[in-house]
Amino acid sequence: MKNILTIAKWELTRLRFRFEGRLKFVMLAIVMLAIGSSYTVYHLGIVTGKELYTIGLSSDGHAILDPRFQVIRFDPEQGYTMLYRGDLDAYINGKEIIARDDERSQHVKETLLRYLSKQELLRIAQQYESNIAFPLRVEVITLASPGNAASPVPGGTAVPAPPSPGRTDEDVNRQIDIFETGGLTQLKETLLAKEDIIIPSLTPPPLPMAQVILVFSFIVPVLFVAVFFASSFAEERINGKLVVLLSAPVSNIQIILGKMLPYIVYSLFVITLITLVMSGNILLNLAIFTPVSLLIFSAYMVVALMYRTFKDLTLFSVVVISVIMVYLVVPALLTGVSDFSYISPLTLALETYRGEAITAQQYLLATVPLFLIFCQAVFIGTRLFNEEYLMGFKPLHVKVAEAINLTVSRNHLNLSAFLLTLSLLPVVFVIELASIIFVRNIPMPSSLWMLVIFSAATEELTKSAVLFVLIKNRVIGTKLETLRLSALSALGFFAGEKLLLLLALAVVSRTVFTAAVFGGGLWVLPLVLHAVSTGTVGLITNRLGTKYYPLALIAGTAIHASYNLFFIGMFR
Amino acid sequence: MKSYLTLLKKELWSLTREKTILMAIIVEFFIASLAPVILGGVMTYYDPDSSGWGTARIRVGVVGGSGTPLLDYMEEGQVAVRLFPDLPAAEAAFQASRVNAILFVPGNIPGPVNMKLMLPDSEIEKTVITFLLDEPLKRYEDYLRKANGVEVNYNDFDFNPLSTYEFINNALIPILMLFPALVAGSMAIDAITEEFENKTIDTLVSTPVSAGQVFAAKVSAAIAAAVIQVIICAGLLTWNGIVINHLILVLILAFSYIVSISFGGAIIALLFKDRQRAQFAFSMIIIGAGAASCFLKPSPLELLTKLAAGAPNTSITGLLVYTALSIALGLTFLYFSERSMTANR
DSSP, X not given: OHHHHHHHHHHHHHHHHHTOTHHHHHHHHHHHHHHHHHHHHHHHTOSSXXXXXXXXXXXXXXXXXXXXXXXXXXXXXXXXXXXHHTSOSEEEXXXXXEOOSSHHHHHHHHHHHHHHHHHHHHHHHHHSOHHHHSOEEEEEEEOOOTTSOOOOOTTOSSOOOOOOHHHHHHHHHHHHHHHHHTTOSOOOSOOOOSSEEEOGGGOXXXXXXXXXXXXXXXXXXXXXXXXHHHHHHHHHHHHTHHHHHHTSSSOHHHHHHHHHHHHHHHHHXXXXXXXXXXXXXXXXXXXXXXXXXXXXXXXXXXXXXXXXXXXXXXXXXXXXXXXXXXXXXXXXTTTTTOGGGGGSHHHHHHHXXXXXXXXXXXXXXXXXXXXXXXXXXXXXXXXXXXXXXXXXXXXXXHHHHHHHHHHSOGGGHHHHHHHHHHHTHHHHHHHHHHHHHHHTTSOTTHHHXXXXXXXXXXHHHHHHHHHHHHHHTTSOOSHHHHHHHHHHHHHHHHHHHHHHHHHXXXXXXXXHHHHHHHOOOXXXXXXXXXXXXXXHHHHHHXXXXXXXHHHHHHHHHHHHHHHHHHHHHHHO | OHHHHHHHHHHHHHHHHSTHHHHHHHHHHHHHHHHHHHHHHHHHHHOGGGXXXXXXXXXXXXXXXXXXXXXHHHHHTTEEEEEESSHHHHHHHHHTTSOSEEXXXXXXXXXXXXXXXXXXXXXXXXXXXXXXXHHHHHHHHHHHHHHTTOOOSOOTTSOOOOOSHHHIIIIXXXXXXXXXXXXXXXXXXXXXXXXXXXXXXXXXXXXXXXXXXXXXXXHHHHHHHHHHHHHHHHHHHHHTTOOOTTHHHHHHHHHHHHHHHHHHHHHHHHHHOOHHHHHHHHHHHHHHHHHHHTTSSSOHHHHHHHHHHTOTTOOSHHHHHHHHHHHHHHHHHHHHHHHHHHHOO
């Protein structure tokens, strides 16, 4: 522990040394300017969406105060002419909105309608009592689906009692508040009761894009810090200083953790700061965003270890960051609409920001894969810490194969095969969930086919990667060894899959798609399948040589995919 | 000039040899082709109609509500209604899968109407049912409002479902056009600072080529890579059916941003001569300048968005100004590069 702290201190000293002298003030000034102008822009709400649409308004039309619209007063004759000439996106004559037939004009008309109807609702909320203005309340109750284990239907057989009037009024007012500000107010008091009360005209706007981006801003500073970490790491590696550190009486893991520590602490500090600015719950946000930070750091570390020049580092970081961003943002767009959103920690942050409660299961689903990937990355990092690997300059796939080779322990081949595949599960999980979202858009049944084949291929690749490396490096040679390790790899995969499934089922409801990917209620059959498909891949590679690995993969995928498709057919 | 071209060729060749530039192009490819697809996928949650769910009729068991227009609204909204005399009957039907959901409408009591909607535990069914009931319930609410004497001028239940127009035009296209510019700036900094850090700058100076030409070639290579990315990206978007209006002007504007940011980054690199500091300063300045640029009229982002979206009355003067700016930055860089060499003794 002390060693870690020492290394952390050295790292900090190096960092401080970089920014010494006159440059420190220049840097500070630049940073202040950056923060200052960003804050101003955030406050004034400018960024995108200022005066995007040009609207003509007649003299008797109501004023439009939304910054997205550039509003100019025209009398009807001029207005119509300009509209059809293309100089206006839409024209409002009194209460009527007129638009052309093209996509843009229609879109602007829709946007106007939404804005105006929202204004109307706010007006009547002000003018009238909530009972009169919002006379319809709909309480939503979830029933156990038919055929599922009987949980007694709430409400029993008597006529259900209406909720107390005082309580619904409170709900109405709260929903009006949310409606008005678009959900950005912070509501610290009550957690939403299990039964939601819907007021139809106040249902929250779909696609919480703005809010997701807001929550994403927590991560942006962490990305910056991570870049520092990665470049410091890469620099020491390229300069050869890292290798020198290897000869010191510190273990690899102490080096890695020690180097990461100051940056992680700094990220936590930044997250706390932003939480304070946005008046959120500090502990909760730290709990949510720490795994995200760890994920980002582990990604950058792996990149820094794999690449040789700085240009590579920049470009590959861009790739990694794009993937992570998509993984974090896309599910969060489904907040409140689908349980898929709980894959992303941003959803948790969004919901707590809105004052909604999150369950422990939801928290674990979002954060455990990230945390596991972090641990895995650190472990791999420690195994890669040898001179030859660090100083080598080879293509990416060779480096990956070498990494696997180094990670596997020669003395414990069985255990290594099992654990390696087990540990790759979170990555596979993430990829497969992403593919589910992706494939929603393609019409059935091709989407199902594509999904099954893709997930089968991913899984076979994962399970057989270790076999490929071991055969290629002639660590194993006989058919028996191949089969044994295939079985163990399959077992590892199977174990990891079931663990994650348990976790996921608690949160994500069953749909045809999740059944397709995670399917197979029986326990023995899937295990046999995994062993058979992996064994096939292993044996073919063994017999024909590693050059035929792609062929072996296709064979394994075919077996796996056929099984899945057959099984789903059975369910239908 | 000839030596500049030779140097440029060398830089471009080294960029392509390191296959990572391919990766950057693949990322753009990935995002450009995937984003509309993913978004479309997300949209199906908000609008089951577009995924073909809407053709399935949902059956809702209704208790009460006869004599009100609610039932008509529901039928018009593609919801099949089955009436039941009481809740237990409806529940039995639900358990027998004869209805997908239950709507309990209380009798005529004064005050607000408190309905109960009972939904099954399945995510997809919940989403579809809530979506299909949204319009009938809003209509009924409006009916009740009118009965209370409250008139609303605009109602939002006549809308078309949410479209991706806003996201694609106001967010996706600008981001995809600007992204390569940022990468190019970063790469320019890397290319320049590596000469200083590896101390190869002295070797360079001893050659018959001037340092200015060397640096110019490096930055040009970064710009070229970004330009190619933007063109590929625009091509992919168009191929996916996303319209970019005034394409040539948009591309010219994007190129001018690339040039500005690349030379800006290069100037920063010359000033700091140290990779980490230069990159950090670059990121901070991009944020600050980006934020500050929102105050300009038109702001760079706004101009790009409006041109690509085909907004009316988008003036070309902004385009000319930003192009002029990029040239100015280029010249500044050339000046600085010569000066920095003589100062680097």
